[in-house]
Amino acid sequence: MVPTHIVAIFFFLFNFASVCIEAKRKPYFIYQYAPNQYIRAARYYGRSAYADYLVKSENMTMEERQNTISDFLELCNDLGWEYVKNVTEVVNHSFNKNETEILMKIGLDDFLARFLTLDDELVQSNVEQICLKTEMQLQCQLGFGESRTAILYRLQKLKKYDGNMQLLLEKDCNNKTRKAVNYPCMGHHVMEWTKDCMKEIDEYNKTRIELNQQIIDLHLKTIQHTDQIIKNSNISDEKLFIPTKIVVENLLKKVLHEITGLESKKCRALGEMTKCILPHLTETCGPNASEALRVSLLVGYLNRERSEALNQAFKALYVDADPICIAMHTDI
Incomplete structure (x- = not known):
């Protein structure tokens, strides 16, 4: 086992070299307006956290280290x-109720819908705070020892x-680019650009x-059914394990395909709504x-709409989304 003081010396030299290299690179990840002292402080915080981790994990097993590093x-x-x-407090106290309700009907989550109804200055200042927080988090991860490449890949x-x-x-x-998006207009003029599309929005x-509830009920019923199958089977018996696994997976796949059919109906309704509101919003x-x-609305739509357990089931069993949904956006 390498003595702790040797590890600390190596860590100091490694950090010094890292600082020299990073100084030659673009210092920020996503927010170029982050003050340099904040960037340096976040990296130092990350390096200090990693130094503490090294000391604490010195006598741990590999498994214990993996559990501790998180x-x-x-x-x-x-x-x-x-x-x-700060942003959450502002959003909770300064939003417009009527505008928020329409935005939520369209499919925006509660926080974002409220956020878009804030005054222009509040929107700008609060976005900047979120960006600064995110930048500091990424800089801390860099200081902790994650590579810039790994962080950028995760962002992608x-x-x-x-x-x-x-x-x-x-x-x-x-x-x-933020000002070009014109968020305040989206929120404050939502009544104007949605007034001719209320039928599609309500539908x-x-x-x-309705379909989300059906999907939840169907998935829950299936999980209960498969749990009962597993409970009634002696899966410790190798001869029974594979057949039981096949039965359970086939049952789950059948239900997942049924769920994609329900999701297809949601995507159709979403498509009709966006077809109406987006031109009006452009105007x-x-x-x-x-x-x-x-x-x-579209990027990550199905991930947001599904529960975490349902998402995992789709991934584990390699069940694709309905073509109608995929046609709306490749990353839906």
Whole structure:
């Protein structure tokens, strides 16, 4: 076992070299307006957390280290949390109820719907706080020892599975592109650009609520059924394990295909709604606003609508989404 003081010396030299290399690179990930002292402080915080992790995990097994490292990385996620708290408090106290209700009917989550109804200055300042918090979190992870390449790769994956994250990373954290999106117009003029589409909006909202409940009930019933099959089978017997596994997987696949049929109906209703509202939004707030709403609604749509357990089932059994949904957006 290498003595702790040797590890500390090596860690110091490694950090010094890392700082020299990083100084030659673009210092930020997503928010170029983050003050340099904040970037340095976040990296130092990450390096300190990693140093603490090395000391604490010195006598641990590999499995124990894997379990412990996530706790230390969580410190980076908590960094700058006061900014998110500030934004949440503003959103909860300053939103417009009527505008929020329409935006939620369209499919935006409660927080984003409220956020878009804030005054222009509040929208801009609160987005900047979210961007700063995210940048500090990423810088902390860099200081902790994650490579820049790994962090950038993770950001690319996030953009494929979450439309709002895609907007944050590509548009919102840049002052010019954020203003071009025209978020205040989207929120404050929602009555104007939706007034001719209320039939489609109400139909989508009704369809979504009803089918989501059907999907939840169907999935829950299936899980209970498969649990009973497993309970009644002696899966410790190797001869019974494979047949039971096949029965359970086939049953789950059948239900997942049934669920994709229900999701197809949701996607049809979503398509009819977006076909109506997006041109009106373009006319009222501009093409950038329309594209932002399209990305927010469609990218990662099925992931958001499904429960985590249902998402995992689709991935584990390699069941694709319905073609009608995929046709709306490749990353739906």
